[in-house]
Amino acid sequence: MNRREEIVDVAERLLERAGPEAVTMRRLADELGIQAPSLYKHVAGKPEIEAALQERALQRLAAALEAAPDLPSLAAAYRAWALRHPRLYEIATRLPLARERLAPGVEAAAAAPLLRVTGGDLTAARALWGLAHGLVDLELAGRFPPGADLDAVWAHAMGKRVAPGAGAGATG
Amino acid sequence: MNRREEIVDVAERLLERAGPEAVTMRRLADELGIQAPSLYKHVAGKPEIEAALQERALQRLAAALEAAPDLPSLAAAYRAWALRHPRLYEIATRLPLARERLAPGVEAAAAAPLLRVTGGDLTAARALWGLAHGLVDLELAGRFPPGADLDAVWAHAMGKRVAPGAGAGATG
DNA sequence: ACCGTCTAGCTAACAGTGTTAGCCAAGCGA
DNA sequence: TCGCTTGGCTAACACTGTTAGCTAGACGGT
Secondary structure (H helix, E strand, O other): OHHHHHHHHHHHHHHHHHHHHOOHHHHHHHHHHHOOHHHOOOOOOHHHHHHHHHHHHHHHHHHHHOOOHHHHHHHHHHHHHHHHHHHHHHHHHHHOOOOOOOOOOHHHHHHHHHHHHHOOOOHHHHHHHHHHHHHHHHHHHHOOOOOHHHHHHHHHHHOOOOOOOOOOOOOO | HHHHHHHHHHHHHHHHHHHHOOHHHHHHHHHOOOOOOHHHHOOOOOOHHHHHHHHHHHHHHHHEEEEEEOOHHHHHHHHHHHHOOOOOOOHHHHHHHOOOOOOOOHHHHHHHHHHHOOOOOOOHHHHHHHHHHHHHHHHOOOOOEEEEEEEHHHHHHHHHHHHOOOOOOOOO
């Protein structure tokens, strides 16, 4: 339908299949059978495409966390989604949030599952987010030594809590 | 002395003063009064420069953490250094570790302060790193809402621990 | 049926990126 | 003095995002 959405679709496929450096204006145009400058008839520039991808990634992440009933399963879901969609996770998380371009409610929707698990405690939810994000980010960057038992790290981190009154639980 | 080190020096200054997108081969050459291709007489390519910067950043971070006696002051030192040197922190942490190019001991030196604070517990140290890194990374990316009380988040996170038997402590 | 306008494509071009090839002057050891 | 190595140089290539300007076709109004 919308050519703009078509462009973002292609960008998302390209990002997941070939990595961020493959998401190039000319490559996008190729994939659509047009020339690169024609993209600018539908999109202001590459940053706008990236912002659209970021919004999608946040929505996907939020959807993946929605079903988790408690802290351990939320942690597992968070990590699992990030590992399955590393490029999307990166773009969701590394890019400074373009809050103006972002459709309203997207940020809140992504935050909701964390807040639910901390019983509405905002500070605890932010700490939990930091913890989960940090572990995932370091794992994705290959920063833990090759043999590191990350399941144990997650279990330890979530078991020792961050959220008040949550129980311990193995993750993988 | 070594022209190679001179190049990395300039790269570091440029990175901190003008941001990563300013660290360009031609800009580096300009700063040294030579032409860009001449850089390749001393350096294999840009990735090598980035690896050298990453190594430096790790050493600087390790030095900043060295003096911290306990968990709360370590957390404060970690956050303070990252906020004061956001570009260096990024390059230390975002780049996949080029372990071969890295001088031996650098990684261990950066990890040591965390391990000390967790009483040698490797799993706890990794969880702690994940927590600190996640909080810092999200803060640097501007991902917490404008009014968020991050001091409280740090206090909560570190107070509720991750390391066994550490006490609570305000951070800012 | 014609006229005008808007849409969505096109080519050519620009400034910038990392990088390679090939030339050349200066220094230095045998 | 010869020859080699060092560290510069210019020119060029393939790539990046982006702009200007042209044009074919569709659509609506008179």
